[in-house]
Amino acid sequence: MLQRLSRREALTVGAGAFAAGVGLAAAPARALNDYADQIKNFTGGKTPVEGRVKLELPELAENGNTVPLSIAVDGPMDEGIHVEEILVVAPANPNARVIRFRFSSASVPEASTRIRLADTQDVIAVAKLSDGNFFQASRQIKVTIGGCGG
C-alpha cells in the first residue's frame, strides 16, 4: 500500500540517495582530490546516511593553517553500540584525508582539533558505528588564505 511521504520524509530519502556525492555548494578554485574514494574505502563501499554527525567549523577561515574543527555524533544508540571511528576528508586539499579519530566504548563520541585547509570547500565527516552503520555530515567553509603550504 502506498503511503504519502511527508515532505520531511521525502527530503530525507532524497538526501540519502545523494549521500555519496553530497552537495558541493562552494566552488573551490583547485581541482578536487580522491575524497570520494577515501570515503568508499572507509565504509567498505557502503553509502553513509546523512545525519547524526555534528561537524563544526567556522564559516570563514582567514588563516587556513589553523582552523578549529569539532565533531560529535548524537542521537540515541542501542545498548552496546558505540562510535568506533570518524574520518574527516577535505575535497579541495592536496590530500583528501585530514584525520581519523578512533573511539572506545568508554569514549563520549566528540573530539576537537585544528586543521589545515587549502581552499574554500565542503569538509566531510563520516562516522562508523560498531553496528556497521555509517553516518556523515558536511560543512562549507570559506578560506581566504590557504594553509597547506603548497
Place this chain on the structure above:
Amino acid sequence: MAEIKPRIRLDKKDVKKGDTVDVKTLVSHVMETGLRKDASGKPIPRMIINTFTCELNGKFVFGCDLESAVSANPYFDFKFKPTESGTLKFTWVDDEGTRIEATETIKVT
C-alpha cells in the same frame, strides 16, 4: 633533539564512576607537510606526528591517525568516562618513529 614536553589538562582527576572527563592535549611539532619548498626550491620532506593514542591502564581509550592536514602543534580535546583508577598514558609517534609520551593519574570511586 630537545625533550618536548606535551601539555595535558584533565578537567578532573578525581571522579565518580559514570562521570565524564574532558582531556585537552597539546604537543609541539612542526607537522611539516612535505608540500613546502625551501629557499632554493628544494622540497622539504614530510615530517609529521602520524598517531596519537590515549590508554588507561594499558587499555585503549581514544586516538587518532593524523595526516599532514592537521595543524602544527597538534591539539586534541576529547572526552571519556573512566571505569577504573589508574594511569592515563598519552603517546604521540612521528614519521621517524620518534615517540613522545606523557602520563596522568586518575582516581575513580
